[in-house]
Amino acid sequence: MGFEVLLKGNNALRLLMGLGVALRISLISAVISIALGTVFGVLMTLKKPAITAFFRIYLETVRIMPQMVLLFIVYFGATKARGINLTAETAALIVFSFWGSAEMADLVRGALQGIPKIQYESSTSLGLSTMQTDRYVIGPQIIRRMIPLSINLITRMIKTTSLVMMIGIVEVLKVGQQIIEANRKVSPNAAFGIFLVIFLLYFAACWPISLLAKYLERKWEN
């Protein structure tokens, strides 16, 4: 069924390293997204018409444009048409950060607006300053809401990274294809085993993170 190919040479290691490439891209993008998205999210609650309008367009673009299309625009559009020399990996990082920041911004905005007004009022009435209110009352509540959601964003990022093979980055799916191709004669059925293993590898990467997010969400629910 094609599993034997994995034991040949360093094939198993190559697959894992391919997964490593995907994970590296997703983690860097996730970190950038969480940082930028938090800033954007706070900006969105400022109720300045120009800022609001800008972010509405930005968010709606991300909401309806497939990441794949964005990847093509940045990679082929910028590199080929404008002569800017972007590596595929840089293009991927730009696109995933652009996408992830929007997602994160919307989550942060939702969390900020989800804090009942009475929370602000009761801290003010206790004599806390605005800064103290944010620091001791609002901030901790936001962080508890945001951590599980940010962790979920990381799993989504990992799953989305599988797209980068379509712009030629050699990650786990591409490595899988190469292995299948190289062993076409000796193991004609390798595609079954290899793709099943990759499927499970992705699952092994994402599932624990999803469980952690679910656990934290439940723990901090109340």
Add this chain to the structure above:
Amino acid sequence: MDVDMRPILEVKNISKRYDDITVFENLNLQVKKGEVLVIVGPSGCGKSTLLRCLNALEPIQEGEIILDGEAIRPGSREVNKLREKVGMVFQSYDLFPHMTVLQNVMLAPIKVKKRDKKEVREEALALLDRVGLLSKKDQFPRQLSGGQKQRVAIVRALMMHPEVLLLDEITAALDPEMVQEVLEVVLSLAKEGRTMLIVTHEMQFARAVADRMIFIDGGHIVEEGTPEEFFEHPKTERLSSFLAKMRF
């Protein structure tokens, strides 16, 4: 008031327990047709649980409930018959949020009793008119005040033509200015001879509406009597101290 002697609802030796907590034990109760029975008692005395048992929302561990001469075994098909004949209105109204007022009150007669839609609609409109909510018939529960929602909930229960109506602290969640409009509806139902079991904390209302009062404490019926005896000449120390607290 047309109170005949036949009990419509009889509770014989029922006991209710949650794991190791006994809510009540060997409780007996009879309600005659057309009678309005008001049950009072401190919070946690089991009065709401009693009503819930009478509508089979809570299983009982011992004893039996006899409705109109028929014993209802918990868990059997008869439970649905019990629920058809016994209407209940809750503290939290529990209207169905995805239906309009009219849809809310028409659902059960059409689906449970398979009655004719047109006829049900006419009856629903008449009842809504009676409680002063005809103009709200096409609104959703969200658009109503608490008092209005509770009046709709009463109409919804009445639409099933229940033999007995159970009212479980129906004014407890309402703002004070809305309590009156709901209680007036209940008073008018009492006048037309509806059989009702009412759990309430509104003592003045209890006195005005009740044919008979029951005081439950610690899972037992401590005292019962006419409103007169009950409020003016309480026989037990427990009741007089309870009433004193309620009056302030």
Add this chain to the structure above:
Amino acid sequence: MNFDVITSYIPLYTEAFFLTIRIGWTGIGLALFIGVFVAFAQHFRVPVLARIAGIYVELFRNTPLLCQLFFLYFGLPKIGITIPAETCGTLGLGLLGGSYMAEVFRSGLGSIPVTQEEGALALGLTRRQMFTYVVFPEALSLSVPGIVGNMIFLLKETSVFSAISLMDLMFTAKDLIGLYYNTTEALFLLVIFYIIMLLPVSVLGSILENKVKIRTYGA
């Protein structure tokens, strides 16, 4: 940008557009069906089925569609199960979407307060009637934002179909870029067609969401 080039490409994109839409919406239909079925199995704790449903949801929510498609399209034929590309696309989208829809329905069902069930039972409704007329419709309206969100997500996911050699919008764009180097025009049309495909759903979703919000909550 060269508009003659754009005009000459439009028929190609239109064809690809309809293929994408066909697979996309059939897949969404399948996803809704699977989602309801799985959510019921889990909500009613059906023995064995609930277990399988749980494993299915975790597996498909935690793996990328591209990976699922590769397995279905390239892997399965090696053990004698050959599925045509278009069916693969529909099936893959349906399986992925089913796991997402199931979560939406399940949390919708789970968030109906017990008092609603009691209210229905007290009126004499049977458990089945209670579920059919009260719990399910309420859960459905609570699920609308999630369903629309998933629809948009799934329509976007169709963009990976070119990987299993379906001639969808991405495939067409990639082909034209590779063949004629009219990158700007090819990308421009790609964006336009995805806007045509997704903007109406997004706008309709927002309208529907506001409508549902008025009806639900606060009874």
